[in-house]
Amino acid sequence: MITVRTLESRFLDRFAGRIGFLALALAYALLVLACLASLASEGELTLGRQPLANLVKTAGEFARPSFLDAWFGNPHLEYRSDDGTLLRVENRQEVELAYLAGLGRATWTTVRIATLGSLLGALLALPLSVLTARNLAAPRALAWPAKTILDVARSIHTLVFGLVLVGIVGLGPTAGILAIALHSMGTYGKLFAEAIESLDMAAIDAVRSVGAGPVQVFFNAVWPSVLPQFVSSHLYVWEFNIRDSTILGIIGAGGLGLLISEATSLFQWGRLATVLIVIVVLVAGFDAASRRIREALL
């Protein structure tokens, strides 16, 4: 009896980890099945009536981004009614050039929202991260609320903050800036706290051992080891926010998102393609620049 029990426990000891993993994998598979089965039973698991035809049509329009018209558009496009009367004449080149100018202004708005929002978020997060960094051991009465604020801020999406803020401060970039700031404050707080936690204590001891005062220790040991990490996190979140703020226009914060929602509601896929190209170039350019700078810093 005893031997059986010991054998059993030895078996469990050896396989407990794998059994646990197997159970988790099984639970995951069940969840995926449940999602698929319930969607299928509700008849929602469809691709619409003519997915292929729609795909071809949309892709065709996407393949001819509207900005090409600024050079190759018909300068004398005539709109006629069914009986052949000339309604109006449009210079496609002029119209698209005007659209491109608007696109430039929208891009600038998006950059402004992301830049100011990120900066505000970083500034808000700084004191909170000092309170939450474990190695600084701030009093629990302060650390706990700070951590809660950061967690809540991080778990609410920028878009949700934006919707609420548009109701408070009205339509416009201010709502976008505040939304970006509030959400990224949570991310900043976490990254900053980690930077502070990875502080090099040997460096601090080295400076203290020559008789330096607290302020001198801060500027000669703490600041040089923390600053590059702060700058690196800032660039990272800023880059992320450039991407995030392109969508904010959809809810009325202005910028590229406004043009996206305009183009999609009018089914102008050519214009949407133009806007998306600008977004990709903007984000990729910023990404490359920030990666360069971060690599040079670390």
Place this chain on the structure above:
Amino acid sequence: MSPCLTLDSLLCQAQGRTLLAIDRLTVVHGERLAIIGANGAGKSTLLRLLSGFLPPASGALEVLGRRMDSPLPPRELRALRVEVGQVMQGLHLVGRLSARENVLIGSLGRVSGWRSWLRCFPADELTRAAGALHSVGLLARADTRADRLSGGERQKVAIARLLLQRPRLILADEPTAALDPAAAAEVCRLLVAAAAEATLISVVHNPSLLPLLADRVIGLRLGRIAFDLPVAQVDERRLVDLYRPAAGDEASLRPASAAIDPPARLAALS
């Protein structure tokens, strides 16, 4: 000769264990003292006491004319540390600052206010730092970040920092740990040169470096002074005795320590 430091019936304890119990020890200015002993014999504890990072439990301790029986107030402790230079086991630099900036940290005791915050050191300190780096042979690497330097170079930067700090007492805790023999000898030579006008107390593990670093050797064993002799009188037999495992754990420790400690291995062979 005035005493640089005196210890009298000093006791240092942590969690009920006695780390250090020294009846009497006096070091006069300008002495070269080496402390040897097995791991856990209290060598580093002694250095931490002398630099004010650890207060004694009881007894009298005086360093550079300051009584340190009870913890010093911060201002006095900093004033003491300005006069006590420290070289640790190669980790004692600000990794993100350049070699030159690490050397300039040695001048923080003299430079104060915004210049020390923004690391805009006065021109004469910059000249001195360049001179210090030159004398340890690292001027060419002055603007390399400290965490990109090799172990030997890092120790040389720490010594150059001492040259700028110009302390009256230098504490070196295994300054040659993890260095190859040639680099170790070089670092010892530079350290002694840097301590030309100061008292030098070093913790050493490699007996062959003793003649380079010290004229007087103190052997610590289980927190007590086992011997206190001129370096010429420290022979093989005393070293073997010093590194011999304590009676209680002799059986369990012998094979391992015989393999690690050079003196013990020599004894086993002879």
